[in-house]
């Protein structure tokens with residue numbers, strides 16, 4: 001069990017000018033299941049590999065229980081790591097693969113056997129201990145890799161996209177195996193993925209990274225329901241949140257061509273006006289599940305309807321996706337499985353306005369009541385350049401004053 005802290009961690013790869021990770025600070029509590037998520041190239045693996053000791057830290061401090069770890073050898077960090085490609089020894093049996101680290105440490109034979117048997121039991125590998133990796137399925141191989149990390153009994157388990165080589169069904173299975181493993185072991189798990197379903201289902205805490213900068217850090221529900229900026233809102237959720245630019249006039253949001261007129265709930269329009277958005281453009285966001293085919297009773301929700309032509313109707317079994325254009329933006333609605341509309345049909349859809357999100361068009365920050373913690377959404381231009389003196393940490397993550 002260990003508390004971990006990353007303080008102003010910075011990584012510039014040799015020969016590079018732009019920092020892959022400009023300035024990263026994070027505290028990880030004992031026993032937490034933390035997921036690093038972000039688009040490809042956002043720096044997730046770089047941070048993980050610095051924690052593991054597989055990459056040098058250019059500057060900043062990485063501590064475990066207050067002990068500075070920057071220059072501690074990977075093997076002495078009490079950290080186990082599971083990779084995407086399993087990295088098993090092909091000539092060794094499952095037992096020997098799992099036992100390898102303990103044998104290197106010259107642990108007694110009975111202790112090794114007990115540790116491997118326990119891991120095999122937990123991971124459903126007991127019947128496969130004599131097999132070689134080539135004779136296992138992908139899911140079984142990844143279980144062996146997990147078992148090998150587990151027997152080390154390390155304080156921290158790092159997992160770098162461990163499920164990305166598996167098919168969809170196995171991924172679902174392995175998600176619960178990993179969650180169970182975490183519950184059983186109770187140590188810190190840091191899990192890197194670009195799959196937000198993995199993040200939502202397994203994490204105690206999600207750290208969403210873009211361009212090496214933390215965009216938001218919180219519980220899965222928090223990131224989904226209270227995104228701090230447009231990037232987070234668009235990243236979390238599949239299909240993504242729908243966005244369009246509208247102008248606030250009184251209690252309505254109106255598109256440039258006047259075809260979209262959405263009634264904003266009274267409380268919302270009041271606070272948007274208080275923030276100075278009357279007559280100004282706002283980025284309006286609505287999740288696909290907040291667009292309905294049935295009118296919402298106006299006395300229950302002040303919903304609002306728009307007329308659309310369905311460009312595509314995609315029945316997915318348990319639900320149906322409607323794709324359509326609003327104000328030249330592609331929108332998608334997630335509706336019931338048995339909706340009868342077809343591609344090309346004209347229909348009326350209702351936006352559940354109390355669930356809408358609003359963003360400033362310039363800063364892309366969520367427009368929220370004063371005092372709410374929000375995050376800036378930096379672009380590549382904002383991100384740091386290695387030879388620029390001083391870093392611009394202030395402003396990467398701050399409480400906006402509205």
Ligand SMILES: Nc1ncnc2c1ncn2[C@@H]1O[C@H](COP(=O)(O)OP(=O)(O)OP(=O)(O)O)[C@@H](O)[C@H]1O
Pocket residue numbers: 013014016020038039040041042043044045046047194
């Ligand atoms: N060895 C390296 N040398 C130079 N640049 C690197 C090196 N490794 C990674 N980078 C760069 O650092 C940035 C972050 O990469 P990183 O692999 O950490 O991203 P990631 O979020 O894990 O991406 P992915 O999901 O695709 O694995 C990228 O711009 C990448 O090109």
